[in-house]
Amino acid sequence: MAKTTSRIIKVDELARVEGEGALKLRISQGEIKDLQFRIHEPPRFFEALLRGRIYADAPDITSRICGICPVAYIMGSSQAMEDALGVRVTGPLRDLRRLVYCAEWIESHVLHVFLLHAPDFLGYQDAILISKDHPELVATALRLKKLGNRILEVIGGRAIHPVNLKVGGVHKIPSKAEVQSLAEELKWAIETSEGLVKAVSAFDFPDYSYDYNCVAMRHSDEYAICEGRLVSSKGLDIDIASFEEHFSEEHVSHSNALHGVADTGKPYLVGPIARYNLNFEQLSPLAQATAKDCGLPRMIDNPFMSIAVRMVEVLYTCQEALRLVENYEEPDAACVEITPRAGEGFGCTEAPRGICYHHYKLDDQGRITFAKIMPPTSQNQKQIERDLWGVVERYMDLSDDDLKWRCEQAIRNYDPCISCATHFLKLTVDRD
Amino acid sequence: MTEKTTAKTVIIGVGNEMRGDDAAGLHVVRSLRLDDVQLMELPGEGSELMDAWQGCGEVFVIDAARSGADAGSVFRLDATDEALPRGFFSYSTHAFGLAEAVETSRNLGTLPEKLVIYAIEGKQFAHGSELSPEVAGGVAQVITHISDEAQHA
Numbered sequence: 001m002a003k004t005t006s007r008i009i010k011v012d013e014l015a016r017v018e019g020e021g022a023l024k025l026r027i028s029q030g031e032i033k034d035l036q037f038r039i040h041e042p043p044r045f046f047e048a049l050l051r052g053r054i055y056a057d058a059p060d061i062t063s064r065i066c067g068i069c070p071v072a073y074i075m076g077s078s079q080a081m082e083d084a085l086g087v088r089v090t091g092p093l094r095d096l097r098r099l100v101y102c103a104e105w106i107e108s109h110v111l112h113v114f115l116l117h118a119p120d121f122l123g124y125q126d127a128i129l130i131s132k133d134h135p136e137l138v139a140t141a142l143r144l145k146k147l148g149n150r151i152l153e154v155i156g157g158r159a160i161h162p163v164n165l166k167v168g169g170v171h172k173i174p175s176k177a178e179v180q181s182l183a184e185e186l187k188w189a190i191e192t193s194e195g196l197v198k199a200v201s202a203f204d205f206p207d208y209s210y211d212y213n214c215v216a217m218r219h220s221d222e223y224a225i226c227e228g229r230l231v232s233s234k235g236l237d238i239d240i241a242s243f244e245e246h247f248s249e250e251h252v253s254h255s256n257a258l259h260g261v262a263d264t265g266k267p268y269l270v271g272p273i274a275r276y277n278l279n280f281e282q283l284s285p286l287a288q289a290t291a292k293d294c295g296l297p298r299m300i301d302n303p304f305m306s307i308a309v310r311m312v313e314v315l316y317t318c319q320e321a322l323r324l325v326e327n328y329e330e331p332d333a334a335c336v337e338i339t340p341r342a343g344e345g346f347g348c349t350e351a352p353r354g355i356c357y358h359h360y361k362l363d364d365q366g367r368i369t370f371a372k373i374m375p376p377t378s379q380n381q382k383q384i385e386r387d388l389w390g391v392v393e394r395y396m397d398l399s400d401d402d403l404k405w406r407c408e409q410a411i412r413n414y415d416p417c418i419s420c421a422t423h424f425l426k427l428t429v430d431r432d
Numbered sequence: 433m434t435e436k437t438t439a440k441t442v443i444i445g446v447g448n449e450m451r452g453d454d455a456a457g458l459h460v461v462r463s464l465r466l467d468d469v470q471l472m473e474l475p476g477e478g479s480e481l482m483d484a485w486q487g488c489g490e491v492f493v494i495d496a497a498r499s500g501a502d503a504g505s506v507f508r509l510d511a512t513d514e515a516l517p518r519g520f521f522s523y524s525t526h527a528f529g530l531a532e533a534v535e536t537s538r539n540l541g542t543l544p545e546k547l548v549i550y551a552i553e554g555k556q557f558a559h560g561s562e563l564s565p566e567v568a569g570g571v572a573q574v575i576t577h578i579s580d581e582a583q584h585a
Contacts, residue, residue: 115478115479127528127536128532131536131539135539135540138536142479145479146479146483149483159480160477
């Protein structure tokens with residue numbers, strides 16, 4: 001295609017992402033003149049909704065922000081409340097939290113890898129067509145995802161918007177027999193995931209790289225999921241309470257979602273690649289060895305490889321879940337004792353898409369006077385735009401249809417949960 | 433919620449309670465009074481739907497549609513042998529929704545013996561909105577249709 005041609009490319013409804021959004025792209029004389037990744041679902045004002053509520057309501061209300069990653073909201077808000085109220089959840093209750101979070105990673109990652117993102121790499125419009133040509137692959141992915149749901153049901157009471165988790169612990173202690181009933185399927189899942197890492201790593205990854213400022217949590221003893229400090233590939237190492245000193249949100253006129261920016265004024269990356277790059281050595285030996293055997297580099301700078309990293313994380317979380325299941329002992333109490341008091345608390349956990357930050361203030365009755373939540377997709381939004389800019393520059397010569405597809409594939413690298421960010425994606429490319 | 437049943441007929445209402453007409457399917461299921469039928473409410477995530485209907489005899493699914501028809505219009509689609517029109521249920525909660533679940537199940541050979549979809553055209557899907565009067569009318573129609581169809585199955 002001649003570069004002098006004016007081009008207008010539109011993706012009015014981006015499929016295979018969660019929520020409503022659009023991409024508008026204007027190219028003139030072979031140069032990008034305008035690129036806007038817009039999120040136009042209305043904001044939902046969850047933070048305002050929380051003000052005046054009792055601290056204990058926060059997990060159940062915030063879990064409604066997302067049907068795919070409710071655990072991230074339940075855990076982040078619970079942790080922040082516990083911080084404000086001066087209590088800590090340890091021992092088997094902490095293990096249960098990590099187990100239920102592993103389940104959410106498995107469920108969310110498998111859905112995204114096989115049903116939403118794999119079609120881009122295999123040249124199919126959607127997962128229906130994959131299921132026609134590769135029914136065993138889809139059936140296996142569905143069984144794996146179902147295992148994530150099953151764990152959520154056992155610990156959380158139900159698979160979507162779990163109801164058994166609360167500030168300080170759980171409502172009802174899962175029995176040892178129930179928890180241990182998960183072991184056999186987890187053993188199948190580990191073996192299966194190893195094969196799936198190999199399958200996904202063999203995909204043809206489009207050529208593109210970026211020097212990302214990766215930001216993830218880090219924990220001294222484990223691959224961070226539920227807690228830890230915040231670290232970055234640019235040398236940052238801070239307590240989560242200092243998050244707002246280093247990261248902020250800005251409004252942009254073309255989107256209803258806030259854009260996250262680092263104190264450098266630049267975008268940053270959260271999610272699977274950030275975690276892998278920063279904490280690779282804390283993955284299990286099997287996950288590390290499988291990644292190496294599959295040719296995944298130690299430091300990943302190609303965002304299209306995120307699909308493989310997600311699968312490495314599935315392998316890891318299946319192993320971690322099995323470890324937690326096999327070692328599980330029922331706690332003496334379902335919940336730590338809590339006395340409402342005034343306070344300020346911070347919570348941050350690794351949602352499947354990256355760090356999800358919570359900050360609350362409570363009055364002396366334990367009522368919420370201030371709430372701030374930064375979901376991962378908001379934080380990644382600026383980086384998504386930056387990636388799109390680079391991908392369009394790199395693939396300018398593609399036909400409009402192929403360029404559109406490549407852009408959608410690049411957006412799906414982030415598994416964007418637009419519902420979380422505020423809140424279908426439309427893509428418009430103009431060439432003039 | 434997705435526990436298997438011994439009931440011959442399963443009726444699944446799909447929707448998001450907090451988004452107005454999207455909850456049409458949930459309203460239908462909550463108003464049905466039928467014997468020997470299992471009623472389920474699901475948010476519309478495709479893999480969960482596939483799991484819910486696998487191995488079942490007769491399954492009815494009620495979901496809100498956004499096809500451009502008049503609000504409250506009711507469509508009966510027999511998905512047992514025919515593909516669902518794409519984009520019909522564009523307002524499914526997730527990108528892998530009802531239509532994708534039906535066709536993936538067909539490819540995997542896991543469709544129930546009979547699968548009928550009732551779609552009710554919605555009008556308002558905003559967060560926190562109520563069921564619109566037109567869709568409430570559609571809900572009442574579907575309750576009558578399914579009560580009749582399920583009892584005579």
